Amino acid sequence: MLTSILIILFLAVIIGLVLGFSSVQFKVEGDPIIEKIDSILPQTQCGQCSYPGCKPYATAIAKGDADINQCPPGGEKGVRALAELMGVEYKPLNESHGISKPKAIAFIDEDTCIGCTLCIQACPVDAILGAAKQMHTIIEKECTGCELCLPPCPVDCITMEPIEENAENWKWKYPVYSIAVSEKKVNN
Amino acid sequence: MKLLDKIFKFNGGIQAETKKDISTKKTIKSLPIPSEIRLPLRQHIGKMAKLRVKVGDQVLKGELIAEADGNISAAIHAPTSGKIKSIEKLLIPHPSGLPDFCVTLIPDNNDKWVKKFPIDWKNISLKETNKLLLNSGIVGLGGAAFPSHLKLGTNRNSPIKTLIINAAECEPYITCDDMLMRERGKDLIEGIELVQSLLGAEETIIGIEDNKLEAFKIISSLIEKKPNIYIKVVPTIYPSGDAKRLIFLINGIKIPKEKRSSEYGIQMFNVATIVAIFRFIQYGEPSLSRIVTITGNIKEPRNYEVLFGTPLRSLVKDAGGQKIKNNTFLMGGPMMGFTLPSIDVSVTKTMNCVISAEPEMIQVTEEPLPCIRCSKCAEACPVSLQPQELFWFSKSDQFEKAQNYNLFDCIECGCCSYVCPSNIPLVQFYRYAKSEIISQSIAAEEADIARERNDFRILRLDREKKERAERNAQRKAENTNTDKLKLIEEKRAEIAAAMDRIKNEKNI
Amino acid sequence: MLNNYLLIIISTVLVNNIVLTKILGLCPFMGVSKKLETSISMSAATAFVLTIGSMTSWAINHYLLEPNDLIYLRTLTFIVVIAAVVQFTEMLMEKNFPVLYKMLGIFLPLITTNCAVLGIPLLNAQASHTLLESAVFGFGGALGFSFVLILFSSTRERLEGAHIPQPFQGSAIAMITAALMSLAFMGFIGLDK
C-alpha cells in the first residue's frame, strides 16, 4: 500500500518536473492562425459578424469565441475554407448575421447628396471621397460593398448596385448536364 | 532552301478528319463593302482601344478610329471611308454572348484612302519602327490576337535567334492560312525577310503540316534561293499548331507555361500576321481586313477577304446560306472554337474561320456518363496533364488541388474531350475551374487592398485619437504647469521672507 | 535476433495491424483522416508518443511495478505516463508547428485516450518484452497506425469528389472503407509465421 502511494507520488513529481520545465522551454507567443483566418475572410469590414471588422472576427475565431459561420459576404465557400482550416465540421451560414448576396458597390446619387461627410466617417476602407458641404463620390475600385455607409446617410442618397456582368469579368459557367457526372457534392 | 528532317514528338494529340478540302476548291474572294460596319473596340488581348472619333465624324479608309491604350493594346482603323453612325454596346463575337462597345460606320462606298505612310525601316531606328507599329492595329491573326508590336519590340533580354512561322493550321476545317500561302506566297516571303531582319534573327523556319501539299510546293519553290529560310514539315497531329507545341516539334525545346518563347531566342508569327506586317511597312496599310474561311454546313464554302466589322450575315449570304438551317455558327475551329451568340456579330481580327454548324456538332447524341478513369485523355493530352484528375477536382470545386495538378497549363485544346468514352465535356469543366480560380484570386487581391486600407484607417483613427489625447494632455499640462510655477514662486517667496526674518532676528 | 525484430514489425504493421485487425485507435483514424497532410502529422505525433510511451511504460513496469508486485497499478500508471508524454508532445508542436497544432485541434490531446497508445504498452507488459522489443513493438504499432492512416486519408481525399449516396456520405462511407481495408488486411494472416 505504502509503496504504491510512494510510487505514484514519485511519478507525479517526475512528470510534474518534466512538464513544468518544458512549458517554460516551449512557451508560445502570438498566434499565427489569426493571420490565416484573416486571409480567408473577404475583408469587407462590414461587421455583420457582430465584430467591428474582419481582423477582430478572425481573432475571435482563433480564440474560440466566435463560430465560423458568421460571415455572410464570405458565403458558403468562406465557411468551408474556415472549416477546413480549423479542422471542424462545416455548418451552414448563420442567417441571424445576414444572408450571402452577390457583391455590390455603393453609389451616391450626386444630386441628392448634401455633403454631410457622415458616410465618409462610416466607410471602413476610406473609399469615399469628398469634403464637408461638397458632393461625395465612391472610389469604385475600393468599395467593398459593406453597406456601412447606408444607415448614416440622412438623405438616403446611397444605393447598392450589384456588379454587372460584362465581357471582361464574365466567367465560364459550371457545365449543366442531366445526370450525376456533374452533380456538385454538397456535403463535406 | 533546306528541308529539316528531325521532328520531335509531343505526348498524345489526335488525328481528326481534317475536312480542309471543303473550302480549298475555290480561290480567295473579296467580299464587297457591306452596308454597315460595326467595329468592336476590343478585338485583341489587353486594354480596350481608346476612342478617337465621335458620332457624326467622317472618316477615310485607314483612318484611326481608336488608338492603342497603353502598350498592351492595339489600334483600330476605319476599314473603308464613311460616317460614324453610333458608338454603343452591341453583341460581339465572344463566348460570353455579352455586348461590348462597338463603333458603327456607314460606308459611303467611295473606299477613299487616307494618306498612306510606308515605313522606310532600313533608314530609321528599330525603336521608331516599333513606335509606328504600335498604331498599325496588327494583332496575331492566328486567333490569339496578341498585339504584334509587342512581339517585334526591342526591350527583351535575349536576342532572337530563330523566327518560326506558324503555318501548321492544325484545326480541322480551317484553310485561311493554307489559301494565303497558295495565293500570296510572294508577300509572305518578303514579309518573312522583313520581320527576320527587324528581329535580327539568324534563321527562319516555316512549320507546315504535311496535309498542305500545294502550299508546301509553292512556298518551297519561293524559298529555294533563300539561304536562311527553312521549311519543316510536321505530321498532321492536332494541336501541332499551338505555339509551344510547334516550337517543340521544330526545335525540341519545351517552353513552360509561364515563359515566353522570346526568352529562348525564338519568336513566332502566324503567316497572316507576317503578311499584315509586310503590307503595313511596305505600303503603309494598317490592318483592315483578313482572310476568313467559311465552311461546314454552307452552300458555297470558300475563303473570303473580309473587312473588319463586316456583319457575319453578309458573309453567310454571299456564301449562299446554310444547307441545313439551324442558325448556329462556330467561330474558330471545331476543336477550340465557340458558338457565336448571333448571326449579327461582325467579323473581327480573331475570326479566322466561321463554321456553319453541322447538326451533329451541336447536338450531343450520347449522354455523358461518369468518368471511368480509363486515362485515354491522359494519353491524348499534348501537355502531359492528367485530365481525369483535373476533371475530378474541377467538378467538385476542389480548386486548390486542381491547381496542384497544373490546371493552368491546360491549353483547352479539347483532345481529352475528343477521346472521352464517357462523353464528358472536360474542357468546359476546366474553363469553369479556371474562371473561378481567376475570379477568386481577383477577389483575394481586392481583399488585400481592403485589408490594407482598413488597417491604414484604423492606424489613422488611432493616430488621430492619440494626437487629440496628446493635445488635451498638453493643454492640461500647460495649465498645471503655470499653477505649479506660481506655487513654487509663492513658496520661494515665503522661504525668502522667512530667511529674511531669521537673518533679521540673528542680527538683532 | 534481428529476425525477431523484423517479425515484430511485420506482425504489428501488416498481420496484427493495430487499427485494422486489433480495432484499436479508431477515434483518430476516423477523425484526422480527412486530409493527407494532417494525417501525416498525426501519424508522426502518434509514432512519437507511442515509441516514447512504450519505452517509459516499460521502464516503470520493469523497475517500479514488477519488483514491488504492483501489477494492478499498470493501467493507472500507464495512463498517467501517456498523458504526460502527450502533453509534452502538444507543447512541442504548439511551439514548432503552430498551424498544424491548430489543425489537429482536439485530436492531439485525444492521443491520450487513443486506446492504441494504451494498448501497446499493456500488450508489451503482457508479452514481457524487453526494452528494445517494447520500443520496436511500440514503433511497429505506430508504423502500422501511420501506414493505414495515410493510405486511408489518401482514399478519403479521393472520395471527396465521388458522388456517394446521401445517407452514406461522410463518416458512413469512411467506416465502410475501413471495413473493406480490414477485410483486405485479413489476407496477411499467416505471414508472421
Next chain:
Amino acid sequence: MINQQSPFIKKAPSVTWIMMLVMLGLVPGTLACVFFFGIGILLNLTIAIITALIFEYFILKIRNLPIKLFITDGSAIVAASLLAISIPSIAPWWIIVIGTFFTIIVAKHLYGGLGSNLFNPAMIGYAVLLISFPAVMTKWPLPASHLLDFNLAQQIQIFVYGTKDVIDSVSSATPLDYIKTQILLNRPYEVNFTKGMPINSYFNASIIISLSFLIGGIFMWIKKIITWHLPITFLISLALISSIFWLVDSTRYLSPFIHLFSGGTLLCAFFIITDPVSGPTTPKGKIFFAFGVALLVYLIRVFGGYPEGIAFAVILMNICVPLIDSLTQPKVFGHE
C-alpha cells in the same frame, strides 16, 4: 441536349462498347473453364449477371439515377462475370448472390456507382466470400473434360443444394493449396507434367485456361482497351519474384512457371488489375501498382494463410492507388 462549347467534334468508343469488348475478351477463358470444370461455371455466370442487373436496377431506382443509361453501360455485367468466373463451378447459388450483392451494392454503388468505386468490385465480392465461406470457395471439381460426362441433374442439384449432400469425390484441393499443405506437412509433392497424377491434370487444365485468358487479353490489347503496362509488369514481376525464391531453394518454393500458369494469374493480369476505375491512371503508377500486386500475390500465396492471394493483393493495392497516382504524376510539358 445542345452542346455549346468546344470541342464540337469527337470520336471515341462508348463505355458500353468498351465493356462489350471486355466481355468478348472473357469468352475464350470462360469456355476453357467450362470445358474443364463443368457447366457449373455457366450457371454461375448466368445467375451472377441476372442478380447483378437486378441489384443494379433497384439501387439505381433508389438513388434516383437514370436506369436505362446506367444499366446499359455494361459495367455491372463485367463485374459480375469476373466474380462468377472466380467462383468454383460447384458452388451453390446463394454464394453467387451474396458475392454479387457485395460487388454491386457495397463495392460499387455505396461509393457512388460507375467510376467512383475505390476497390475492384469483383474482388471485394470474392474476398468477402473467401473469408466467410472458405470451405465452399476452395473446393473445385477435378479438372477433366466435364462436358463429356455431363449430368445436368447433378449439376443443378449441386447448384441448388451445394456439394455436401451430393457427392464428395468430385472435389479436391487446388494445386496451390495442395502444394502449400504438402510443404507445411514436410511431405514431398509432385509437379511433374507427364504423369497421370491429379495434380498434373490440374496443371494441364490450368495451362490451357491461362492461355485462353491470354488470348482474350491480347484481343483487348489490340483493341486498345488496355495498355501493356499493367499485365506485362504484373507477369514479369511475378515471374521475377518467384524465380528469385525458386533459385534460392527449389525444394521449398515453386517454379515461376507454376506461379504464372496456376490459379487466376492470367485472369488477374488481363482482366482484374486492368479495371480502370480502381486502378492507377499514370503509366508509372501502373507499373508500380502491378509490381505491388505481384509481390503481394506471391507473399500471400507462399507465406500467407490463404491459398490464393489475388483478391487480397488487388484490394490492398487499390487502397494505395490514390497515393500512387499523386506520387507518379508524369512531367507536364515544359516543367522540369
